[in-house]
Amino acid sequence: MNAITLIARDELRLMRRNRVTVIAFALLTLLTLAAALISWSHQSGIAETRARFQAQAAQEFTAQPDRHPHRMVHFGNFIFRPLPLLAAFDPGVDAFTGNSMFLEGHRQNSANFGDVRQSSLLVRFGQLTPAFVLQVIAPLLLVFLGYGAVARERERGTLRQMLVQGVSARALLLGKLLALAIVAALVGLPALAAFLLIAGQPGALAGPMAVMVLGYGAYLALWSIIVILVSALVRRGRDALLALLALWTVLVILLPRVAPDIAAQTHMLPTRLETDIAIQQDLHRLGDAHNPDDPFFTAFRQKVLRHYGVDRIEDLPVNYNGLLAVEGEKLTSRLFDDYAKRSFTVQQAQSRLTDDFGIISPAIALRRLSMAAAGTDLEGHRRFLAQAEAYRYAMVQQLNQLQADTVRYADDKAKDAGADQRKRISADHWQTIPQFRFKPATTGDLVEASLPGLGLLLAWLAFALLALLPVARILQKARA
Amino acid sequence: MTLLTHELRLLLRSRMALLALLLVALLAAASVAAGMAEVARQRDVIARIQPKQAQDMAAVAQWAAETKDPGTAAYYSFHATWDTPSPLAFAALGLRDVAPYILRVRALGLEAQLYDGEAFNPELALPGRFDFSFVLVYLTPLFVIALFHDLVSGEREAGRLRMLDALTGSGRSLWRRRVLLRGGLLFLALAAPLTIGAIQSAVPLPTLLSVQGLVALYLAFWIGVTLLVGRMRWSSVANAATLAGIWLVLTLILPTIAHVAINRLIPVGEGVELTLAQREAVNRAWDIPRADTMRAFYAGHPEWKDSPPLTDAFHYKWYFAFHQVGDESVAPKVAAYRNGIEARDTAARGIGWLLPSVGVQAALTRLANTDMAAQLAYQDRIRAFHEKLRNFYYRYLFTDTPFEKDDFDRAPTFVGGA
């Protein structure tokens, strides 16, 4: 057996014999399992609720009686975003986004009823998920288990003894690292088990899961190296512990909070109110539907009349109001898309700025990777919003087209007692409107989105590994 | 030279102690600055929307006045409400980053408008804001640990403990002095930036004193914990490790477990449920006799029951009536939803008595008026304003009074709370 494995075995034996170490390790294992369990049941509860509401909303929509199609445009439809499977591991921004949307004509509503607005302040303390345990707490355990690995030998003088006996400082470092890395692997094991449980579910995504395993593995390995490096560089065990605690606080707790603050101040988002007003103004500039002589709508009328070769609206084979609704929706939707895109561009810039802090905080890099692979990041939310808007547009336009094709213009205009009945079309039509089906991101998309985070983490890992060399040299000289 | 100045020199000569104190002061100052910048931004936004809102109203008035129809005016007029940050909001931003502080409403059904969110980047909200409450609740205990974990054990390990004891009799006054000095300096490092920020933000003195008291209490709690652990006569390393473990459990693990437990034990009838019900109730009006709707409306609003009966033609008073009746039909659901949220909040506050981290956060956000209660109070103000709005338009709608251009200026305006 070579020196490295001997040293690693010795270190592991020491940890095994230390009651505090064993208890801490057992507690973390329990915590991971509890987190996995809680997270899993929480997520399936949410998924079930959302599925139930989705079914209820769909049933209510199709159960509407005979109506004027435009009434259905305003009745609208509720849609819900199903949770991605990996949200049980890392729910990401789910608690903050809201997952239901009310879709109606001429309006783009916000996603509402996020957990954060209907929970107590405790939600801001973070959520107990496997991702949280591995990102935040596991490094702390590695710090506690490993801070003394080298510093202890130096403090007690055994380091000098070993060096004199011909054990190289590099072997010593690698041996200690091996021991801690084994512990790190054990720390990650329960989470991996939880992961495999999820993988057993239908629809699990192999690619993103592989990236996540790789990412979390690199993260824990990185922390093992950092712990050993600091333990080797700092002379006393106590100082090593304090330095590592400070490092952990800055990298895992402080920077992830400071970065978003800087991002929010750098790239400011307009408020909804401003966006709404701006859209209204733009619409007004395009054409004023309330003005009978408005040039835009006059031109549209002329175009329609020319297209059908008639002189009067009343002579059209279709309902002019329906066509007008289609045209109006087209206009407003284009504006909605435009403003939504602008808002997302700002948000993406914010997120990118935050991600850049991953260069100085591996915790940020890992969080980015984890959420991206799980599909629970901003992009995942945007995907939902984009699909919701596409669905809203299709639904509204289908209803508008129904108005053009099946409601007579004369009835639409009529105000007599029976007019209300004549305007209505059969409820069967509601069945022809397809249900909203959220199309989750493909494996390729998720993997691709998580690669930048993975790249950063691997760069960190490589950098830390390289740093072992000069530190070993310094340690070797400590013999003098 | 007094003993205290000796002790001060001793403490500040220690590089780690000096660094820790400077860092606390720096973090506190940075968090106060960040909080004040955010609050200033929110105030700016609130100020910025006023002219835009006025312009928007004028634009609506421009064309809607021609119809002289109060219904058209009411339908197209959006009225702004806002929730001005309190002077202390900078210290604890609370829910202000995720809950809207500006909301436009019109006289239509409120339940379909009240829960609309503001545009925000959820990735930025996820880790929480960097404000004074964060520095206090999360980081300060770590600095207390750094400064106090070796208070006695450090002297023991350096071999000075016997000499100190022999020199000072019992030594009790020595430790008391050192604890007070370190605690006092920590308090200063935290409270000085806070106080400067508070004075600039015109925080009332009693509030400021309460926050300072809270800071002192929280410090005292953590100092007490470190002293208790110190009594075990373990090594400095063991003290530090134990204390960091306690910190982890008290500020990260237990609150998250409590969160899961509360949300599990107190289910909140999802807001979606009441919105679905409200929509169903509102839209049903198109399919039932209009007289039914009006009867239901007049039952709740008898002051308008002498309004002329409806004809076959569309009349906006019926439209606004069924929106209101829709809202009223889900009132029990609304109450249940709100009670659920309040019960969760109360439960979390209860846990604050057991977990100081939660307790301090709850107390700070309460003092800063940025907590759930403040959110609900804002909703209440919107509700009250919405009622005023409706009554204003009802007066025209139910008496068939033409709505002139000047009447747009007579509409009630929201009085922003402080």
Added chain:
Amino acid sequence: MSLTATGQRIILSDVHLSYGSQRVLRGLSLHVDAGEIYALLGGNGAGKSTTMSALLGFARPDSGTILVAGHDPIAQADKARDQIAYVPENVALYEHLTARENAAYLLALAGRHPAPQDIDGAFEATGLQTSAWDKRMGGFSKGMRQKVAIAIALLRAVPVLLLDEPSSGLDPRATADFNRLVHDVARRGAAVLMVTHDLLSAADIADRIGFLESGRIIDEAAAQGADRFDVRDLHRKFAREAVTA
């Protein structure tokens, strides 16, 4: 507290003390007079450091009497400690304070506030080189640290000086310096008790030597004439003690 007053400053009479079932002191009796230097000589486990602890009030005797400057170190801890200067085996002072700052601080802790020139005088008396007075003590040798500790004792002007293994780790020259210094302190009227396992150093400095074995004095020798002690005789006694121990 007058230093010229004579009389027994340190009294241990029939002191028994045990840690749990382990009996450490078994009827220890000795006394040290004002102006006298008493060396308590003993091997490992003889009870030297326990004797020191008992005198400082850190260990409570099961029976017997201990008086330090007339005070019981347990019952009147504050008063007793006020009369004692204690120099541990390894004088540990605050490394990031200068010698002068350490002296000023530790004296302040003991309730004394000497003028700066008094501190200078005490440093001078201990022979601490002037260049070290305002240096941080981080780099001080053991001898230098002892000198600072003695300077503090001098400034406190207490009637009792307790020295714990003062000569261990000192080179011969530093030992000679130190011994001279202790003599000065004794000449000013203090009762000095040192515990040590260094026979030569004890012979060099003490007026009386007590041989401690298994928690009591088994033999005592007093300095006589110019030669003071017959070192070979002392050695015989010490070796016998070591054998029987």
